[in-house]
Amino acid sequence: MSASPFDPTPQDRFSFGLWTVGNPGRDPFGSEVRPRLSPVHIVKKLAECGAYGVNLHDNDLVPMGSSARERDAIVAEFRRALSDHGMCVPMATTNLFSHPIFKDGAFSSNDPRVRAFALQKTMAAIDLGVELGARVYVFWGGREGVEADACRDPRTAILRMREALDFLCGYVESQGYDLVFALEAKPNEPRGDIYLPTTGHMLHFISTLKHQARVGVNPEVAHENMAGLSFVHAVAQAMEADKLFHIDLNAQKIGRYDQDLRFGSEDLKQAFLLVRLLEGTLGGKRYDGPLHFDSHAYRSEDEEGVWDFARGSMRTYKILKAKAQAFDADPEVRGLIRERRDAALDPLLSGACTPQRIAALKALQLDPDAIAQAGLAYEKLDQLMMEHLMGVRA
Ligand code: GCO
Ligand code: MN
Ligand code: MN
Numbered sequence: 001m002s003a004s005p006f007d008p009t010p011q012d013r014f015s016f017g018l019w020t021v022g023n024p025g026r027d028p029f030g031s032e033v034r035p036r037l038s039p040v041h042i043v044k045k046l047a048e049c050g051a052y053g054v055n056l057h058d059n060d061l062v063p064m065g066s067s068a069r070e071r072d073a074i075v076a077e078f079r080r081a082l083s084d085h086g087m088c089v090p091m092a093t094t095n096l097f098s099h100p101i102f103k104d105g106a107f108s109s110n111d112p113r114v115r116a117f118a119l120q121k122t123m124a125a126i127d128l129g130v131e132l133g134a135r136v137y138v139f140w141g142g143r144e145g146v147e148a149d150a151c152r153d154p155r156t157a158i159l160r161m162r163e164a165l166d167f168l169c170g171y172v173e174s175q176g177y178d179l180v181f182a183l184e185a186k187p188n189e190p191r192g193d194i195y196l197p198t199t200g201h202m203l204h205f206i207s208t209l210k211h212q213a214r215v216g217v218n219p220e221v222a223h224e225n226m227a228g229l230s231f232v233h234a235v236a237q238a239m240e241a242d243k244l245f246h247i248d249l250n251a252q253k254i255g256r257y258d259q260d261l262r263f264g265s266e267d268l269k270q271a272f273l274l275v276r277l278l279e280g281t282l283g284g285k286r287y288d289g290p291l292h293f294d295s296h297a298y299r300s301e302d303e304e305g306v307w308d309f310a311r312g313s314m315r316t317y318k319i320l321k322a323k324a325q326a327f328d329a330d331p332e333v334r335g336l337i338r339e340r341r342d343a344a345l346d347p348l349l350s351g352a353c354t355p356q357r358i359a360a361l362k363a364l365q366l367d368p369d370a371i372a373q374a375g376l377a378y379e380k381l382d383q384l385m386m387e388h389l390m391g392v393r394a
Pocket of ligand 1 (some may be wrong): 186294
């Protein structure tokens, strides 16, 4: 039995990356503030905290340049830790940004040797992910961007990324892997501008791919916020298109660098609306994939602070879920958001564009001034939401 209903359990599907809880606190102005944690230790501690999964970049586990024997030994030890602690690897990805070869991108680079190396590295990382049981493979084009924009036609960059993804989908199919791809957008950082900067851009890009069904998105709270956009709307569009394959939860102040803060620690209202959407408490389909926290502890923390950060992220999600359920079950709220039904008008507003519909719509007598008179009580609705959030209404 959990001590608190908000304590995380494996059924909640919470996951963290080796690079998130393992983040030693280095930033552009200062070095590490915490010792590096081994992957095996991270697995044990995450299991103790109540997470169900751990995600990784190829080189978070297997350092670049390891021999085949070293790789196999590392992977075997890690798999033992996973099974000892009942943990899984829901998602894997490739580091296509740390090594200097990627200083001008990977799949979009002007140098065919770089593009070939990126494909080679990604195929090996896909093999590793599948070996560890991953079902989702994330692509974050960290350095697929520019400062000196004159270096290439941006259309060429998009074309090259399409060619890479078409090839890698083909690779997954040729190997018979049960794996989907999730594309993660970010507007800038570490590059001045990154191609395909938002989830919306990604969704359109996916519609141009050969193997569309295998490819969805991995939106991140911080990234959509950096672009000044509504994260909730980005996720909603992805869900509506059946393309939400994974999600990166964290928090971010608008107009800042990519802060990757603890989920819910900034803009609680958006965090609430996000959980409400993911959990489907308003109705509609729920998201049932992994709930991944792509964030890290403040630089002020020691290792204990890292686990406080991890537990806090998961607790906040569960508290917001309970709040969303209570909000959508509140009769006053339901009364305020009830859809107006109109037996005569509703059939005219959906379905095929028939001559009858065209004629009926053209013939309608509507009084815009009268319709516009009624207030919508959204002040009341928003305040009710705030009172649920502030805990004065259960
Ligand atoms: C970032 C990104 C990364 C990716 C990760 C998985 O801004 O650094 O969010 O953390 O999510 O590389 O692809
Ligand atoms: Mn990020
Ligand atoms: Mn991310």
